[in-house]
Amino acid sequence: MTDSEIRELCNRFFDAYQDRRVDELAKIYAPDCVVWHNVFNREMSGADNLAALPKSYAGQRRRTYNDRTINTFAGGFVIQYTLHGVQHSGHRGALWICIVGLCKDGKITRIDEYMDSSKFAAWAGVEGRRAKAALSEAASGGSRAQRAEGERS
């Protein structure tokens, strides 16, 4: 894939994520796509990630993916961005996140997400166990296992 194609795919991915277009994300993820988070140090399948999104989206009134800085390399992209969230309470917060995406044949085959979990409570406007559970929801959708881990912590 060329630099332009990778950049376009990256922006398509983030636009779809922002617009809650799970159907579009399903087209962007390769069938064997893997999603990994530094907070949990665990991989999940793209299918599990997509399945978790509706519940994840329900946690906030709005999420926007702003200040996107994209660099491409052979086989993928790295994007640094600010995730702005508006909670149902009206509380607003921002997180700084970096995602590395590996791409092939117009699709994303792997996503590595890096964020700081200690910022999440302020972002979500919640505290303690609720923050940890909500973190699992926000980290690119999270998974049932990750949510359980957050609730146990």
Added chain:
Amino acid sequence: MKDTGLRELCNDFLDAVESHDLERVAELYAPDLAFWVNLTGAESSRERSLETLRAGHALHRRRTYDDRTIDTFGTGFLVRYSVNVVTHSGKRASLSACIVAQCKDGRITRIDEYLDSGRFRPPRQEAQ
């Protein structure tokens, strides 16, 4: 800079940090280096970054930067890695982090570091 030069610079930098060779780190930093980390959202200067490295060295018995996956782009490099720490009490800890670096003329001009402070507490600067 070419791919090979960027990869070499990346490994030189992490090797120098790992071996606490701050003279070498200083050589690899451009005079106007900016160091940003997602833990604070604030930029620090070259001098401040070196000072943080100096102060952070005594916090652990050993710190290694392993599992390096390096990719390069037009103006810099991306490195994903594991920081493995052995504390003075012998306890081991590991965190996954990534750095996006801008480079020019063989030096690093900007570092953006992303990590999870939940894996190391306190102090925050020890992960740098």
